[in-house]
Amino acid sequence: MLEQxxxxxxxxxxxxxxxxxxxxxxxxxxxxxxxxDEQLExxxxxxxxxxxxxxxxxxxxxxxxxxxxxxxxxxxxxAAREATDGKALAAPTAVEATAE
Numbered sequence: 001m002l003e004q005x006x007x008x009x010x011x012x013x014x015x016x017x018x019x020x021x022x023x024x025x026x027x028x029x030x031x032x033x034x035x036x037d038e039q040l041e042x043x044x045x046x047x048x049x050x051x052x053x054x055x056x057x058x059x060x061x062x063x064x065x066x067x068x069x070x071x072x073x074x075x076x077x078x079a080a081r082e083a084t085d086g087k088a089l090a091a092p093t094a095v096e097a098t099a100e
Contacts, residue, residue, distance in 0.1 A: 002015070002025075002029065002043070003029060003033040003035060006029075006035060006039045006040075006042060006043065007039060010042070011070055012044065012067060012070050013042055013043055013044065014043070014044040014045065014046075014047035014063070014066075015043060015044070015045035015046060015047060016046065016047050016048075016063075017045060017046050018046060019046060021046075022045035022046045025045065026040050026043070026045065044066065047063050047066060048062035048063040048065070048066050049062045049065045049066050050062070051065065
């Protein structure tokens with residue numbers, strides 16, 4: 001499914017996964033689907049800011065914290081993630097996308 005939406009003009013495209021699974025998934029997309037590095041840069045994986053979340057509710061807060069700047073169009077989520085040293089949350093694999 002991700003390979004079908006990654007080329008669309010989305011404000012946010014995220015993958016809910018562990019760092020290891022997200023890296024593996026990126027490699028698969030690149031190798032098997034021919035997804036470019038430029039397209040993969042659009043993918044926020046894993047999603048969410050690293051707030052040391054442990055519960056599903058806390059994980060959701062981390063994800064929302066990453067989305068709020070995008071919704072308010074002030075600070076890109078990638079910059080928000082970089083502000084936390086690139087750390088993000090680990091959770092089971094899923095794909096969520098929001099269109100502009």
